[in-house]
Amino acid sequence: MALSTVALVFGAFLLFKYLALAGSLILPLGISYFTFRLIHYVQEGYRGRLREHSLIEFLAFMTFFPTYLAGPINLFPDFLQNLRRRKWDNSRFSGGLERMVYGYAQLVVLGNYGVNYLLKNWLAGSLTASEGFGPLVIQSVYLWLDLYIRFSAYSSIAIGVAAMAGFNVPENFNYPYLATNIREFWNRWHMSLTHWCREYIFIPVAAITRRPFIAIGATMITIGIWHELSLRYILWGVYHAMGITAFEKYSRVTKGLFPRNRIFLTMGKVVSVAVTLAFVILSFPVTTLVNNFILNMFR
Structure with a gap:
């Protein structure tokens, strides 16, 4: 089941992106959200988690206009419940x-x-x-x-x-620039996409490989490709994956080492927010320079 999930996600998603990049396909507006909703629907159906419903209800979910163009990524069980109970x-x-x-x-x-x-x-x-x-x-x-x-x-x-x-639609942002670490940042930024990737990328890849850092890498690269199928955004995904992995290791090593008094905790939070924000801001400059360096090597 996990392998089929990963294959379906990357196969369907990359096909649309590649065809658009090659110029053989003009992507309609909202295709990324449409594709992710469809993959969610297929996988939940495969897992037997969907209630009985009609074709009209399915089409209403896939074409739900408030979230069609720019999200958030709403889920079918929630949509169906709202559709049947709304008044x-x-x-x-x-x-x-x-x-x-x-x-x-x-x-x-x-x-x-x-x-x-x-x-x-x-x-x-x-x-x-x-x-x-x-x-x-x-x-x-x-x-x-x-x-x-x-x-x-x-x-x-x-x-x-x-x-x-x-209809109830999930929140998408929760003050991400106040996050105290990079993992928390991605739990606050584009939350519906992060939840989707955790469910259909991270968990299946972690189940297959038993290596969390590989699952983190696959998840963040998917988020990068979601924005744009290019080397720069693949590197951008790798950059954030390395940051999350490094933070996980740092958290384990330093657990219990620092004092827990109020002043230290307040100062630590301020510093953590600043460091996290700097890491996020530097993601584009660093990956742009690496991208240009790699491309220049093959010219």
Whole structure:
């Protein structure tokens, strides 16, 4: 079962990405989310975890418009329960409307005006520079900030619209830049994707190999390829996998070594947040330089 899961995930997912990269296929909007939902549905059906349902209910799940383009990745059992039990609820509708407006305001005010206009103009020289590690770091800060504001705004809009229609959709972000370690960061960032990869990548690979670091590597490389099928994003996945593996080993080695008083814990948390944020920001500069080095070797 685990082997079939891994084969299905990588086979279906990489096929779409490769065909698009080769130029023989134009990917429709939302195809990554559509593919992941389909793989989830097939695997849960294979495991016998799906309740009896109709073709219409399946199609409604696959084409659920609030989450179709930008997630979050909703799961079929939750969707089916909401579909069958939903009824008009004034408080849910008003709460959903408020969340949607909040997300739209975040997208327009913080995303379009704050980051994409004010900050982009202020950093114009660094963002257009093509050489040097410093400009790459500044570009990475801008990219991670823009990603978070826009992506979390899209998620809020989707969650709000779904709530207005009577559906519960999972949260996608939980203040990831306040994470105290890289493992916690990925439990806070794009949480629906992380949960999906844990269920259908990490657990099957760990069951096959009995090597957690291999499962972590496969999971993070999948997340990298999910963004883009390229050497740079494969290296980006390896970078984060190495960070998570190193943190796991560090946690085991240092367990019980540090004092537990309040001042030390507070200082430790501040330092941990700063180190984690720096590690995340450096992911693009480091992997970009390694990617360019490898490509130059074969020119």
